[in-house]
Amino acid sequence: MILYFSGTGNSAYVAKRIGKMINDEVVHLFEKIKDNDFSPLQSKRPWVIVVPTYAWRIPRIVEYWLKNTPLQGNQDIYFVMTCGGSIGNAGKYIEKLCQNIKMNNRGCMEIIMPENYIAMFSTPTKEEASKIIDRAEKVIDLAAVCIKNGQSFKHPNVSFNDKISSSVINKLFYPLFVHAKKFYVLDDCISCGACESECPVGAISMGDDHYQINADECISCGACAGVCPVGAPKEA
Ligand code: SF4
Numbered sequence: 001m002i003l004y005f006s007g008t009g010n011s012a013y014v015a016k017r018i019g020k021m022i023n024d025e026v027v028h029l030f031e032k033i034k035d036n037d038f039s040p041l042q043s044k045r046p047w048v049i050v051v052p053t054y055a056w057r058i059p060r061i062v063e064y065w066l067k068n069t070p071l072q073g074n075q076d077i078y079f080v081m082t083c084g085g086s087i088g089n090a091g092k093y094i095e096k097l098c099q100n101i102k103m104n105n106r107g108c109m110e111i112i113m114p115e116n117y118i119a120m121f122s123t124p125t126k127e128e129a130s131k132i133i134d135r136a137e138k139v140i141d142l143a144a145v146c147i148k149n150g151q152s153f154k155h156p157n158v159s160f161n162d163k164i165s166s167s168v169i170n171k172l173f174y175p176l177f178v179h180a181k182k183f184y185v186l187d188d189c190i191s192c193g194a195c196e197s198e199c200p201v202g203a204i205s206m207g208d209d210h211y212q213i214n215a216d217e218c219i220s221c222g223a224c225a226g227v228c229p230v231g232a233p234k235e236a
């Protein structure tokens, strides 16, 4: 079973493509996370977790969900991480997580996709994005073939900078950027409510005259910006 978390669409794309290639069920985790649904899941086939990279590791909200949700049946688990540049030393923390939840870690694959995390980075041009996607498709194919054949992902090379990024910088990044009032809603909001139902952490609610984001709850996933018909959610 493929479980994915995606705010801006990259991880959703990768998860669905792998699902199609290996002919396996694909489940979006937003609803389960939003509803605090930690009920056990069953799969005879390996688990594949597809997530964006938050500060060179998997999103903490997904890690928390995995720690609290029994994954029953097959005990092999693969991780596929989309990113705009690098997943750093995320594999080390995935191994710790797998030991914690008693699953067999089959490795972590980095898929570099066009940067679309508008809260922090500028997005590539159409031409640049198309080249990045062409390269990504080959890596997605490789991931799907490995999973289909029961092979572990190749262990990636990890540099000193990768180690620093996933440890010290990760600890700094979360309070500074993930919970730092990055998203807010403009007066352009037409109160359609689409973002409220999309937000995985329930950070959006109706205010006095339009919808608003509770900055203390927002994890800067970008999902609200992706569904808004008038582009009202903006990054600070
Ligand atoms: Fe994501 Fe924050 Fe928007 Fe909710 S309010 S969808 S957590 S960016």
Ligand code: SF4
Pocket (backbone or CB within 6 Å): 185, 188, 189, 190, 191, 192, 193, 194, 195, 196, 210, 211, 227, 228, 229, 230, 231, 232, 233
């Ligand atoms: Fe307002 Fe956009 Fe949210 Fe609709 S999706 S409620 S227009 S911010």
